[in-house]
Amino acid sequence: MLEGAKLIGAGAATIALAGAAVGIGNVFSSLIHSVARNPSLAKQLFGYAILGFATLTEAIALFALMMAFLILFVFQTIK
Template sequence: MTRMEKFEMLEGAKSMGAGAATIASAGAAVGIGNVFSSLIHSVARNPSLAKQLFGYAILGFALTEAIALFALMMAFLILFVF
């Protein structure tokens, strides 16, 4: 195997690894959808708790979005550091 072939295989593996790392973004999108759909259902059942429930929803959104940001960070590390 020549040096160029090894380099091309390494670049291909890096691209596949970065693509696999970004799959977590789809999971985070589903999680964010669940958070806000639960907020809508909860406010529809009990409108007097809307402010408190909105605070909990924002906390859930932030924690779920952190997963997507970590996945994006890992994809960039795979692509540009290794």
């Protein structure tokens, strides 16, 4: 029973990965729209997009993945 709860908890922790995927899509979708409107700012906008991707969106995904691995492999059942 505890093993099943651990697997369900790890699966629930990975739900944040779907949200991170949507966030990454939004960041680069906005980059494409912005560059289409003003191509002369492409270099500056790309820097902002990478900043948003790396520090904000990807950090949440890595944190959620770390929590899932902690639930699966570190928290052992106490007997």
